[in-house]
Amino acid sequence: MLHAEVGVQRGSLALDVALDVAAGERVAVLGPNGAGKSTLLRAIAGLLPIDRGVIAIDSVVVDRPPDEFVAPERRNVGVVFQQYLLFDHLSVLENVAFGPRARGVKKADARRGAAEWLERLGLSSYADERPAALSGGQAQRVALARALALSPSLLLLDEPLAALDAGTRDLVRRDLRSHLSDFTGATVLVTHDPVDAFALAQRVIVVEDGHVVQAGTLDEVAAHPRSRYVADLVGVNLVAGDVRSGVLTTPAGARIVIADAADGPALAVIRPHSVVLARSTTTPSGVTSARNLWHLTVVDIDRMDPTGSRVRLRLDGELALAAEITVGALDALSLAPGDRVEASVKATDIEVVPS
Amino acid sequence: MAPTPRRGARTTLPWPALVLAIIAVAFFALPLLGLLWRAPWSNAWSYLTAHDSLVALRLSLWCSLWATVLSLLFGVPLAWLLARVEFAGRSVVRALCLLSMVLPPVVGGVALFFALGRRGLVGQWLDRWFDIRLPFTTAGVVVAQTFVAMPFLVITVEAALRQHDVRIDEAAGTLGASRWYTFRRVTLPAVRPAVVAGAVLAWARALGEFGATITFAGNFPGTTQTLPLAVYLALDTNPEQAIVLALVLIAVSFAVLLGLRDRWWGGARARRVDATRWWS
Numbered sequence: 001m002l003h004a005e006v007g008v009q010r011g012s013l014a015l016d017v018a019l020d021v022a023a024g025e026r027v028a029v030l031g032p033n034g035a036g037k038s039t040l041l042r043a044i045a046g047l048l049p050i051d052r053g054v055i056a057i058d059s060v061v062v063d064r065p066p067d068e069f070v071a072p073e074r075r076n077v078g079v080v081f082q083q084y085l086l087f088d089h090l091s092v093l094e095n096v097a098f099g100p101r102a103r104g105v106k107k108a109d110a111r112r113g114a115a116e117w118l119e120r121l122g123l124s125s126y127a128d129e130r131p132a133a134l135s136g137g138q139a140q141r142v143a144l145a146r147a148l149a150l151s152p153s154l155l156l157l158d159e160p161l162a163a164l165d166a167g168t169r170d171l172v173r174r175d176l177r178s179h180l181s182d183f184t185g186a187t188v189l190v191t192h193d194p195v196d197a198f199a200l201a202q203r204v205i206v207v208e209d210g211h212v213v214q215a216g217t218l219d220e221v222a223a224h225p226r227s228r229y230v231a232d233l234v235g236v237n238l239v240a241g242d243v244r245s246g247v248l249t250t251p252a253g254a255r256i257v258i259a260d261a262a263d264g265p266a267l268a269v270i271r272p273h274s275v276v277l278a279r280s281t282t283t284p285s286g287v288t289s290a291r292n293l294w295h296l297t298v299v300d301i302d303r304m305d306p307t308g309s310r311v312r313l314r315l316d317g318e319l320a321l322a323a324e325i326t327v328g329a330l331d332a333l334s335l336a337p338g339d340r341v342e343a344s345v346k347a348t349d350i351e352v353v354p355s
Numbered sequence: 356m357a358p359t360p361r362r363g364a365r366t367t368l369p370w371p372a373l374v375l376a377i378i379a380v381a382f383f384a385l386p387l388l389g390l391l392w393r394a395p396w397s398n399a400w401s402y403l404t405a406h407d408s409l410v411a412l413r414l415s416l417w418c419s420l421w422a423t424v425l426s427l428l429f430g431v432p433l434a435w436l437l438a439r440v441e442f443a444g445r446s447v448v449r450a451l452c453l454l455s456m457v458l459p460p461v462v463g464g465v466a467l468f469f470a471l472g473r474r475g476l477v478g479q480w481l482d483r484w485f486d487i488r489l490p491f492t493t494a495g496v497v498v499a500q501t502f503v504a505m506p507f508l509v510i511t512v513e514a515a516l517r518q519h520d521v522r523i524d525e526a527a528g529t530l531g532a533s534r535w536y537t538f539r540r541v542t543l544p545a546v547r548p549a550v551v552a553g554a555v556l557a558w559a560r561a562l563g564e565f566g567a568t569i570t571f572a573g574n575f576p577g578t579t580q581t582l583p584l585a586v587y588l589a590l591d592t593n594p595e596q597a598i599v600l601a602l603v604l605i606a607v608s609f610a611v612l613l614g615l616r617d618r619w620w621g622g623a624r625a626r627r628v629d630a631t632r633w634w635s
Contacts, residue, residue: 072528085526089544102532
């Protein structure tokens with residue numbers, strides 16, 4: 001478990017983030033590039049001493065300025081770096097055995113342990129390969145095995161999927177999700193992609209300019225983004241369900257027609273601004289190109305910032321959905337909480353991610 | 356204008372530049388051809404195996420190998436210091452340590468003499484306290500050779516250390532590796548090609564050392580007369596032997612440069628995770 005109050009001054013970036021993660025819990029730190037996410041991770045790993053605050057791992061203080069500081073090699077933390085940073089001159093097996101060897105485990109024992117990790121991650125056939133011979137997804141799994149080989153109580157992942165191309169990313173994400181759910185320690189992962197956060201973490205903290213702007217479960221944050229920025233970042237509708245011949249069905253029974261996706265469990269990504277609203281009572285629903293039409297109820301209306309021209313509506317019914325329309329459109333429809341609306345989305349506006 | 360045959364990019368050099376380049380090649384090739392032309396091929400073997408030649412050759416190899424070992428021992432940590440540690444006056448220290456590359460070796464030898472000679476700045480204490488006298492000894496040859504050779508190793512290894520991704524070392528740290536363990540198991544293997552290249556260059560430089568050696572260590576057959584010194588001396592007494600010994604030096608140096616061509620001239624081969632490959 002991790003308790004961190006991290007205060008770091010790095011040039012123009014002032015990072016002040018508090019974070020508590022229990023054993024077995026997975027927290028995503030979500031934010032744009034330059035928000036200080038990686039700096040936070042480096043501070044927790046011990047690669048960057050903090051200027052203010054305290055970091056404790058398993059209730060042991062590892063960093064508290066001005067005098068307490070435990071070097072990275074003596075913290076029980078595993079790190080998966082964005083570029084994986086495998087040792088090119090060592091074989092895959094030796095990479096995974098590196099941590100135990102550095103901690104003084106006998107060579108034969110370290111290699112046996114590493115072989116077991118490779119087995120678990122389905123990499124046994126690559127044990128003697130050099131990292132350069134691996135694909136991106138394989139390299140990521142080796143980096144994960146290398147970090148886990150020391151049985152850390154805390155696992156840190158820095159943009160674990162950012163180095164992969166789009167086609168690979170979905171498969172690796174699913175793979176990573178199952179490996180992370182086997183891990184019994186605390187996990188902190190840094191990402192700029194809400195889909196990664198949704199798939200891999202139970203809780204999210206959104207960091208902007210070095211500060212936490214919102215925290216909670218991804219559902220909570222997505223439903224009530226407290227700023228324009230958070231709305232843009234995490235305010236996408238992520239609807240989990242099962243795809244069968246072009247239709248994703250949610251556990252609640254709602255049907256979402258999608259353009260094209262393979263059958264199986266998947267995540268539909270619906271952007272709030274692509275949801276079109278109409279009043280159920282006044283406007284008769286004509287035939288449109290939108291393949292999806294749901295009859296929903298307005299739960300609340302959120303003017304995210306007083307001066308902004310857009311509003312965000314939370315809708316519920318067969319499907320919980322966030323929609324974003326202009327103030328003008330809201331006035332024209334004269335919507336209020338409790339009203340019935342028709343929400344429609346073109347199938348081609350929905351992105352589908354296998355999960 | 357007559358069309359020129361298309362034979363790839365190599366023929367696209369404008370002809371005035373090509374002519375100048377060919378003259379430059381000839382400039383380097385001609386002295387070698389001159390030696391080969393005058394070489395006493397029929398007696399070459401006997402000159403080579405003459406007692407004084409063999410003594411000089413053995414001394415040269417012995418001293419230059421020691422100079423290489425010392426260059427490695429002190430040069431790698433020095434390169435590490437220059438590449439990784441930020442301190443005030445680092446560029447001054449670097450310039451100081453590389454000075455002997457550009458200094459006339461004779462000047463280096465004179466400077467060594469006033470530093471480590473029997474009346475030198477440090478030498479007088481070496482003599483008085485430890486009974487160590489370096490000038491005009493075989494150890495002096497090694498010192499002189501190390502003085503001129505080590506910078507070649509230092510700049511080669513420093514460049515490689517600068518290109519080495521510090522984050523790789525950090526990754527080792529997060530895996531429980533101490534600084535020393537990281538240096539031995541991660542950093543050093545990563546820059547090993549540069550260490551090898553630097554060591555070979557330093558060795559070749561030490562083998563060919565003349566000026567600093569003759570100034571600091573003198574020219575005594577069997578103790579300080581290395582092969583280059585023997586060549587110079589033989590020019591007066593036995594030019595044919597000088598040519599044969601010179602050819603030996605050239606052959607060794609040429610072989611070293613050929614052997615190094617990929618490592619030293621080929622540039623760094625950066626390795627990155629190929630993220631574009633298909634996951635399988």
